[in-house]
Amino acid sequence: MTLVEVVIALAIAGLTLGGIVEGYIYSTTAAVKAGLVQAASARAMERLEEARSARWDTASWPVVDQLAATNFPDEVVSLDMPGSASGGTLATIKTKISQISLTPPIRDIRVDCIWQFRGVETITNTIETIRAPDQ
Amino acid sequence: MPDAGFTLPEILIAMSVFLLVLIGIISANLFGLKMFQITNTKLNVITWSRETSEKIAAEVHACNSVWVGNVNTNGVFAMLLDGETQQGTGLLIYPTTNTTNYIIYFVNPSDQTFRRTTGQPGTAEILSDSVTNTLVFAAQDFSGNVLTNNENNRVIHLTLEFYQPARYLLGADYYKMETSMTRRALQ
Numbered sequence: 001m002t003l004v005e006v007v008i009a010l011a012i013a014g015l016t017l018g019g020i021v022e023g024y025i026y027s028t029t030a031a032v033k034a035g036l037v038q039a040a041s042a043r044a045m046e047r048l049e050e051a052r053s054a055r056w057d058t059a060s061w062p063v064v065d066q067l068a069a070t071n072f073p074d075e076v077v078s079l080d081m082p083g084s085a086s087g088g089t090l091a092t093i094k095t096k097i098s099q100i101s102l103t104p105p106i107r108d109i110r111v112d113c114i115w116q117f118r119g120v121e122t123i124t125n126t127i128e129t130i131r132a133p134d135q
Numbered sequence: 136m137p138d139a140g141f142t143l144p145e146i147l148i149a150m151s152v153f154l155l156v157l158i159g160i161i162s163a164n165l166f167g168l169k170m171f172q173i174t175n176t177k178l179n180v181i182t183w184s185r186e187t188s189e190k191i192a193a194e195v196h197a198c199n200s201v202w203v204g205n206v207n208t209n210g211v212f213a214m215l216l217d218g219e220t221q222q223g224t225g226l227l228i229y230p231t232t233n234t235t236n237y238i239i240y241f242v243n244p245s246d247q248t249f250r251r252t253t254g255q256p257g258t259a260e261i262l263s264d265s266v267t268n269t270l271v272f273a274a275q276d277f278s279g280n281v282l283t284n285n286e287n288n289r290v291i292h293l294t295l296e297f298y299q300p301a302r303y304l305l306g307a308d309y310y311k312m313e314t315s316m317t318r319r320a321l322q
Binding site for chain 2: 006010013014017020021024025027028031032034035038039042043045046047049050051052053054055066071077078079080081
């Protein structure tokens with residue numbers, strides 16, 4: 001076995017080990033990201049449920065209508081705890097409420113939870129639903 | 136006779152190379168073990184929080200009434216009254232008007248578990264562990280303000296904070312999930 005053969009064999013072994021280590025790092029990063037995606041989705045759902053609980057009663061007099069965009073301003077929230085592996089990720093929750101139909105009265109509620117994964121990749125979790133008064 | 140065997144320098148070099156490769160393999164293995172444990176912990180917590188929140192959300196959506204309260208050391212649920220801040224360790228759900236049929240979710244601070252039990256004997260189950268916060272449930276208005284009464288169209292807010300202490304080769308890890316759910320059949 002010559003020196004060149006040994007060096008080539010070592011290089012191949014190094015590349016293989018590097019690939020294995022890279023795979024482990026990727027899987028851990030993916031798990032952290034999955035946790036944040038779930039937390040973001042839960043936050044978006046939180047805002048959606050708040051919008052569903054807002055009173056919109058067209059049968060009463062005067063009409064009660066809390067389901068307005070001004071009642072759901074943009075909000076910055078934390079997706080995890082400081083000190084966690086993801087380092088305290090902040091997200092902005094945006095709510096858009098639009099009238100789909102007047103008769104029957106139906107509105108569309110769209111919630112976007114926008115955040116950055118490790119300051120590099122911008123991710124948006126979106127949940128959308130429609131609702132009628134008194135629901 | 137040059138073909139009779141290896142010289143001492145050849146054996147030393149071969150052993151050094153072998154040792155280097157062995158150290159590399161062992162290091163990669165230990166690193167992989169550490170990464171696996173981090174991933175395993177994270178995925179466990181994600182699974183617990185997802186299953187827990189999905190279950191509670193489905194039951195709150197469909198229920199007849201829901202109450203925030205505290206579960207004492209004897210396992211008795213005490214609902215919060217009007218005038219009290221609607222934050223507690225437990226949640227009582229009545230799926231129907233029959234009050235003997237109920238579901239309770241609560242945190243047991245002594246072993247940091249999050250549990251579910253019902254009116255039927257033998258149905259208690261642990262949904263997750265390593266839960267470090269005690270005020271898990273809150274009743275809020277649509278703006279996210281914690282209520283002091285049992286307002287009809289309130290939002291039930293769930294906060295789960297998980298903490299895994301540092302272990303061999305691993306630092307401590309935290310995870311938090313917050314979400315809300317509203318009863319669909321508002322009366």
